[in-house]
Every structure is written in structure tokens, then in C-alpha cells.
Amino acid sequence: MVTPEQIQHWIEQGLTDSAAKVSGDGQHFEAVIVCADFSGKTRIQRHQMVYAALGDRMKSEIHALSMKTVTTEEIQMQS
Amino acid sequence: MAQEIIKKTVEDNEIVLFMKGSQDFPQCGFSGRAVQILSACGADFASVDVLADEQIRDGIKQFSNWPTVPQLYVKGEFIGGSDIMMEMYQSGELQQILGDKEHA
Numbered sequence: 001m002v003t004p005e006q007i008q009h010w011i012e013q014g015l016t017d018s019a020a021k022v023s024g025d026g027q028h029f030e031a032v033i034v035c036a037d038f039s040g041k042t043r044i045q046r047h048q049m050v051y052a053a054l055g056d057r058m059k060s061e062i063h064a065l066s067m068k069t070v071t072t073e074e075i076q077m078q079s
Numbered sequence: 080m081a082q083e084i085i086k087k088t089v090e091d092n093e094i095v096l097f098m099k100g101s102q103d104f105p106q107c108g109f110s111g112r113a114v115q116i117l118s119a120c121g122a123d124f125a126s127v128d129v130l131a132d133e134q135i136r137d138g139i140k141q142f143s144n145w146p147t148v149p150q151l152y153v154k155g156e157f158i159g160g161s162d163i164m165m166e167m168y169q170s171g172e173l174q175q176i177l178g179d180k181e182h183a
Binding site for chain 2: 028043044047048051058059064065066067068
């Protein structure tokens with residue numbers, strides 16, 4: 001079974017300068033991903049970058065992943 | 080073949096949701112959420128149950144290079160999955176996109 005820690009590791013390894021916070025029950029996961037490279041990208045492009053980092057695991061091990069993708073600037077604006 | 084059917088579907092329907100199950104009986108939490116969001120926007124939309132056709136189920140993932148369902152298309156353009164729909168709904172962008180159709 002996939003753990004939130006594994007998903008966090010895969011995302012952070014696949015996306016340069018990123019930090020992910022992942023929670024989940026082994027089937028459904030939720031992730032907040034902060035990455036500088038998201039800057040200037042649309043929501044679709046950001047999600048596609050995360051999907052690319054996870055690769056084929058999205059088709060097999062990970063049943064469902066809900067995500068929020070933000071840049072460091074966006075986090076500062078929200079707080 | 081599946082790609083052509085999908086292309087025609089998104090061109091022929093102003094708002095179309097590819098989902099698991101039907102609008103009345105979604106078969107997955109994310110699809111159910113997508114239907115709820117569109118309903119909250121008062122949108123009249125077509126839906127395609129990907130569970131009913133294996134070729135469409137696989138094909139839709141390649142169509143927009145997006146590995147998950149649901150997927151929303153408005154005027155032939157891919158808008159996103161349920162997370163993006165929710166973000167856009169909360170910011171009011173989704174209502175705008177869907178509303179444009181009524182004013183057009």
C-alpha cells in the first residue's frame with residue numbers, strides 16, 4: 001500500500017525546489033504542493049507537472065489524489 | 080477512434096463532464112463533487128460515463144494528457160479536474176466561464 005510519505009517523496013523528487021504535504025488513507029490522498037516552477041503556469045499545467053512527477057503510479061498505485069498547487073509568493077499573499 | 084469520438088463530444092456540447100457514473104448516480108466522490116459544483120453554478124451540462132466504455136475511459140486520459148476523471152470541457156476547451164473546478168468555483172471564475180455561454 002502506498003503511504004502519504006512515499007507520495008511526498010515522489011513529488012519532491014520529481015519537481016525541483018518543491019515541498020509537498022500529503023495526507024491520505026492508502027487509497028485517497030490530499031496534497032498541498034509548493035513549487036517555485038509553478039510561477040507563470042496555469043492550474044492545468046501545474047497539475048500536469050505533478051502528474052508527470054508521479055508518472056505511471058497515477059495509473060496503478062494511486063487511486064485518487066486531490067491537490068492544491070501554489071508558489072511561495074501565493075502562500076505569502078494568502079497569509 | 081476513441082479520440083475522434085471524444086473530440087466530437089467536446090465540440091458538440093458546450094459544457095460536458097467526463098465522469099464515473101451518471102449525473103444522478105456518480106460512482107466516485109470526485110465525480111459527485113464535480114456534478115455538485117456544476118449544479119451550484121446552475122449549469123446545464125452533458126455528461127459521459129467513462130465506466131460505460133473502456134475505450135473512452137482510456138482515451139480521455141490521453142486526450143488532454145490528464146490521468147484522472149472527472150474532466151470538464153467548456154466550448155471544446157479542457158478546464159480541469161474536480162480540484163481545479165472547486166478552486167475556480169470558489170474564486171468565481173467557473174461561474175464566469177459557464178455564464179458566458181448564456182450571454183453568448
